[in-house]
Amino acid sequence: MGAEAAIELLGIDKSFGSVHAVRGVSLAIGKGAITGIVGENGAGKSTLMSILYGLYRADAGETRIDGKAVRMDSPHDAIAHGIGMVHQHFMLVDTFTVLENLILGAEGGALLAGGLAAARAELERLAREYGLSVDPDAKVADLSVGEQQRVEILKVLFRGARILILDEPSAVLTPQETDQLFRILATLRERGVTIVLITHKLREIMAATDQVYVMRQGAIVADRRTAETSPEELAELMVGRKVRLQLDKVVARPGEVLLAAEHLSLVDRRGVRVLDDVSLELRAGEVVGIAGVSGNGQTELLQILSGIRPPTGGSLTICGRVVDGHHPSDPAEMRALGLAHVPEDRLRQGMVAAFQAAETAILGYQAEPPFCRNYLIDAPAVGRHCASLMERFDVRPRTPGLLSSSFSGGNQQKLVLAREMAREPRVLLVGQPTRGVDIGAIEFIHRELVKARDRGCAVLVVSVELDEILALSDRILVMFAGRLMGEVAAADADERTLGLMMAGAHGGPKAAAGA
Amino acid sequence: MSVPRRPLPAWAEIAVLPLVNIALALLVVGVIVRVIGADPLQALKLLVVGAIGSSESIGYTLYYTTNFVFTGLAVAVAFHAGLFNIGGEGQAYIGGLGCGLAVLALDRFLPAPLMIPLAILAAALFGAAWAAVPAWLQAWRGSHIVITTIMFNFLAAALMVYLMVNVLIAPGSMTPQSRGFAASASIPAMHDVLAAIGIRVAPSALNLSILLAVLCCFGVWLFLWHTPWGYALRTMGHNPDAAVYAGTNLRHMTMLAMCLSGALAGFVGVNELMGVHHRLVLDFPAGYGFAGIAVALMGRSHPLGIVLAALLFGALQQGGAELAFEIPTITREMVVVIQGLIILFSGALVNMPRPWLQLILSPRRGGEGVK
Numbered sequence: 001m002g003a004e005a006a007i008e009l010l011g012i013d014k015s016f017g018s019v020h021a022v023r024g025v026s027l028a029i030g031k032g033a034i035t036g037i038v039g040e041n042g043a044g045k046s047t048l049m050s051i052l053y054g055l056y057r058a059d060a061g062e063t064r065i066d067g068k069a070v071r072m073d074s075p076h077d078a079i080a081h082g083i084g085m086v087h088q089h090f091m092l093v094d095t096f097t098v099l100e101n102l103i104l105g106a107e108g109g110a111l112l113a114g115g116l117a118a119a120r121a122e123l124e125r126l127a128r129e130y131g132l133s134v135d136p137d138a139k140v141a142d143l144s145v146g147e148q149q150r151v152e153i154l155k156v157l158f159r160g161a162r163i164l165i166l167d168e169p170s171a172v173l174t175p176q177e178t179d180q181l182f183r184i185l186a187t188l189r190e191r192g193v194t195i196v197l198i199t200h201k202l203r204e205i206m207a208a209t210d211q212v213y214v215m216r217q218g219a220i221v222a223d224r225r226t227a228e229t230s231p232e233e234l235a236e237l238m239v240g241r242k243v244r245l246q247l248d249k250v251v252a253r254p255g256e257v258l259l260a261a262e263h264l265s266l267v268d269r270r271g272v273r274v275l276d277d278v279s280l281e282l283r284a285g286e287v288v289g290i291a292g293v294s295g296n297g298q299t300e301l302l303q304i305l306s307g308i309r310p311p312t313g314g315s316l317t318i319c320g321r322v323v324d325g326h327h328p329s330d331p332a333e334m335r336a337l338g339l340a341h342v343p344e345d346r347l348r349q350g351m352v353a354a355f356q357a358a359e360t361a362i363l364g365y366q367a368e369p370p371f372c373r374n375y376l377i378d379a380p381a382v383g384r385h386c387a388s389l390m391e392r393f394d395v396r397p398r399t400p401g402l403l404s405s406s407f408s409g410g411n412q413q414k415l416v417l418a419r420e421m422a423r424e425p426r427v428l429l430v431g432q433p434t435r436g437v438d439i440g441a442i443e444f445i446h447r448e449l450v451k452a453r454d455r456g457c458a459v460l461v462v463s464v465e466l467d468e469i470l471a472l473s474d475r476i477l478v479m480f481a482g483r484l485m486g487e488v489a490a491a492d493a494d495e496r497t498l499g500l501m502m503a504g505a506h507g508g509p510k511a512a513a514g515a
Numbered sequence: 516m517s518v519p520r521r522p523l524p525a526w527a528e529i530a531v532l533p534l535v536n537i538a539l540a541l542l543v544v545g546v547i548v549r550v551i552g553a554d555p556l557q558a559l560k561l562l563v564v565g566a567i568g569s570s571e572s573i574g575y576t577l578y579y580t581t582n583f584v585f586t587g588l589a590v591a592v593a594f595h596a597g598l599f600n601i602g603g604e605g606q607a608y609i610g611g612l613g614c615g616l617a618v619l620a621l622d623r624f625l626p627a628p629l630m631i632p633l634a635i636l637a638a639a640l641f642g643a644a645w646a647a648v649p650a651w652l653q654a655w656r657g658s659h660i661v662i663t664t665i666m667f668n669f670l671a672a673a674l675m676v677y678l679m680v681n682v683l684i685a686p687g688s689m690t691p692q693s694r695g696f697a698a699s700a701s702i703p704a705m706h707d708v709l710a711a712i713g714i715r716v717a718p719s720a721l722n723l724s725i726l727l728a729v730l731c732c733f734g735v736w737l738f739l740w741h742t743p744w745g746y747a748l749r750t751m752g753h754n755p756d757a758a759v760y761a762g763t764n765l766r767h768m769t770m771l772a773m774c775l776s777g778a779l780a781g782f783v784g785v786n787e788l789m790g791v792h793h794r795l796v797l798d799f800p801a802g803y804g805f806a807g808i809a810v811a812l813m814g815r816s817h818p819l820g821i822v823l824a825a826l827l828f829g830a831l832q833q834g835g836a837e838l839a840f841e842i843p844t845i846t847r848e849m850v851v852v853i854q855g856l857i858i859l860f861s862g863a864l865v866n867m868p869r870p871w872l873q874l875i876l877s878p879r880r881g882g883e884g885v886k
Binding site: 335 | 750756757760763
C-alpha cells in the first residue's frame with residue numbers, strides 16, 4: 001500500500017470570494033486502501049472532495065487518476081473516471097424499490113423491463129462479490145437506515161465506481177450499524193476498491209482507515225499511517241493545540257425532582273405516534289443524557305418539555321406547574337418558571353441570523369429588566385450584557401454589534417448557551433450541545449454544562465453523539481421510535497449496550513424511570 | 516456552498532446604490548422619451564422644475580410625499596414581520612371612511628382640538644380593522660395574506676361605492692360625495708399656517724398632516740427597534756421558529772403587525788379628506804397604497820429610507836403632472852411608465868448594479884468581512 005496511488009491531488013487551491021477554503025493541498029490516495037480525511041467543520045474536507053468529484057472547479061492544481069492528469073468539470077467526468085460519492089444525506093426515492101433506485105439515471109432504454117433485468121443480474125453479482133446483500137424488490141422506505149446506506153453504496157458500484165468517497169457516513173447510524181459499515185468497507189478494500197472516508201470522528205478513523213490526512217484551515221497539516229498514530233495526536237493536529245478528550249467531573253449529588261414527565265405521548269398531524277408513553281424525572285444537580293439516533297422523537301420531546309408544543313397525552317410537571325393537553329404552556333411561561341432551553345438547531349431556532357449578536361443575546365428575555373425599562377429596550381444595557389456573556393463564554397470575536405450569522409458555529413453555540421445559562425436556570429434543556437462545534441469549543445461547552453450541574457441545575461442533554469452522552473451524563477436514557485428503551489447509570493454504560501438499545505433491541509438493566 | 520461576496524460599505528448601500536438605480540431608470544426613460552419624439556433633457560428639466568421649481572410645486576410634492584410616507588411605513592411594518600401587505604389601498608380607503616364617519620357624526624358638536632384627534636383615531640381604527648380580517652384569516656385559518664389583502668382592496672372599493680352612492684351622498688347632490696366637513700374638522704393648510712407666522716408661500720394641498728407623517732416615522736422607528744414588541748415582531752419576520760422559541764405567539768403578533776400596518780395606511784384618509792377634500796369622496800387613495808410597496812422596498816423598510824423614497828415619489832408625481840401638461844406627447848400614462856421604470860430599477864432590479872459597485876468600491880481581498 002502507498003506504492004501506487006489511485007488518486008493524486010497536486011497543489012489544489014480554491015477560494016470563495018475572500019474565503020480561502022483549500023490552500024495548496026497535495027495528497028495521494030493509495031489504491032485498494034481506505035484513506036481517511038479528518039478535520040473540524042470548515043476545515044475544507046468537503047470542498048476538497050467536491051473538487052475531486054467535479055462539483056467545484058479548483059482555482060489551481062492538478063488531479064491525477066492512476067497517474068494520468070484528468071479534468072473534472074462535472075460529476076459526470078468523475079463517474080466516467082470511476083469515482084463515486086456516497087453523500088451524508090441519502091439521495092434515494094423512498095417509494096421506489098431498491099432495483100428501481102439502482103437504475104435511476106441509468107435506465108437503459110425507453111422500456112424499463114430490459115434495464116431492470118440487467119440490473120437484477122448485476123445486483124446479484126455485486127451482492128456476491130462484495131457481500132452487500134439487499135432485497136432488490138424491497139421498498140426503500142421499508143429499509144433500515146443502514147440498509148439504505150448499503151443501497152447508496154450499491155448504486156455507486158453499479159455505475160462502475162472503483163473509487164468510493166464517503167462523506168460523514170456514520171452521521172445517521174447506530175454504533176452497530178457503523179461497525180457493519182466498516183466491515184463492508186473492509187470487504188470492498190479486499191476486492192480492490194479504493195475508499196476515501198471523510199469524517200470528524202477520530203474513533204472511526206482509528207477503526208477503519210489505513211492512512212489518514214489531517215486538514216486544518218484548508219491545508220493538510222499531517223499525513224499519518226493509522227497504525228502509527230493515536231486519537232490524542234490526531235485531535236491535537238486537528239485543533240492545533242493540546243486537547244483533553246476526557247471530561248473531569250465529581251460524582252453528582254441529585255436533589256429534588258424539578259421536572260417530571262408522566263406518560264407523555266404525541267400524535268402528529270399525519271396521525272403518526274411520534275412519542276409513546278415517555279416518562280422521566282430530572283433532579284437538581286444531575287445531568288441526564290438522552291441517547292438515540294436522530295429522528296426517534298428527541299426533537300419532539302424537547303419541544304414538549306420547553307413548552308413549544310403541548311403533548312397529546314400524558315402530563316409534565318416543571319417546578320410545580322402541571323402541563324398537559326388541556327393546560328398547555330408556552331416557552332415564555334417556561335422561562336419564567338426557571339427553565340432554559342438551548343435548542344437542537346441553533347440557526348433555525350436559537351438565534352436570528354440577521355440580528356446583531358447583542359440582539360440574539362436577549363432572545364426570549366427581551367421584555368425583562370434590565371433589557372427593557374419603561375416599555376423601551378435599553379440598548380446600552382443589552383450591549384453590556386452581550387459583552388459580559390462574550391467575556392465569560394469566550395465568544396470570538398468579542399463584538400456585540402456583529403451580525404449573529406458572522407460568527408462560527410462554535411461561537412454561535414457558545415453565545416446561545418451563554419444566554420440560556422446567564423439567568424442560572426433551575427432546569428436546563430440542551431439539544432445537540434456541540435453539533436457543528438469545533439473540538440476546542442466542545443471541551444469548553446462540556447465543562448460549562450458540568451459547572452451548571454454542580455451549581456444545582458437540573459440538566460437534560462439530548463445528543464446523537466454517543467461519546468458526548470457518555471462523557472456528560474450521570475444517568476442515560478435511550479430513545480428509539482418515540483419510546484424510552486430504558487435507563488442506564490453512567491457508570492454501567494458502554495457503547496455496546498447503548499448501541500443495542502438505540503437500535504431498539506432490548507431494554508436496559510433498569511426499566512425506564514417512572515414506569 | 517454559495518460564493519460569499521464582499522458586502523458593500525454601509526454608505527454605498529444606503530446612498531450610492533439607490534442613486535445608481537435611479538440613474539439607470541432615467542437613462543431608459545430618456546431613450547423612451549427620445550423614441551416618442553421629445554427632447555429627454557428638456558423633459559428632465561421640466562420634471563425637476565415641476566417638482567421643486569416653486570413654493571407651490573414644493574408644496575404639492577410634499578403633500579404627495581405625506582401619503583407615500585404613510586403607505587410606505589404601512590408596508591414596511593408588515594414586511595418586518597415577514598408579512599406582505601398588499602392591502603394598503605383598501606386600508607387607506609376604509610381608514611378614510613372611518614375618518615369621514617367620525618367627522619360627519621360629530622363635527623357639529625366638537626371643537627377642532629377634540630374633533631381632529633378623534634377623526635385621526637377613527638382613521639387608524641378603521642384601517643386597522645380592515646387589515647385585521649386578512650390577518651385573522653392568515654393566523655387562524657392559514658389563508659395567504661397576499662391573496663386576502665388583494666381581495667380586500669376590491670371589497671373596500673365596492674363597499675365605498677355602495678356607501679357613497681346610497682348612504683353617505685349629500686342630499687340633492689349629483690356626484691357621489693358627502694356633505695362638506697365643518698371647519699372644526701379641517702386640518703389647517705400649510706400656507707395658512709405659514710402666513711400666520713408671516714411667511715408667504717403659494718397655496719397648495721400641503722397641510723399639517725405632514726407632521727403626523729413625521730410623527731409616524733419616529734413612532735415606527737421607536738417601536739420596531741426600541742421596544743420588546745418591535746423586537747419580537749422583527750424576530751418573527753426573520754425567523755418564525757426562533758420567535759416561537761422565544762415565547763412569541765405568532766398569531767397575536769400577526770394581528771399586531773397587520774393592525775399597525777392598516778392604521779398607518781388609514782392615515783392617507785386624514786391627509787386627503789380632512790386636509791384637502793374636506794368631504795368624503797370616492798377614489799381618494801388613487802394608488803398610494805400600491806405605491807407604498809415600492810416606497811418601502813426602495814426605502815429598505817427603514818423610516819429614514821422611506822422618507823427619502825417618498826420624497827422621490829412625491830416629486831415624480833408632482834413633476835410628472837407638470838411634464839404631461841407641458842409636453843403634449845408625454846401623456847399621463849407616459850408619466851406612469853416613468854414611475855414604473857423607477858420602481859422596476861429600484862425594486863425588482865435593485866441588486867443588478869451591485870456586482871459592478873462591488874468591483875469598483877470593494878477591493879477583492881481585504882481584512883475579515885467585519886463591518
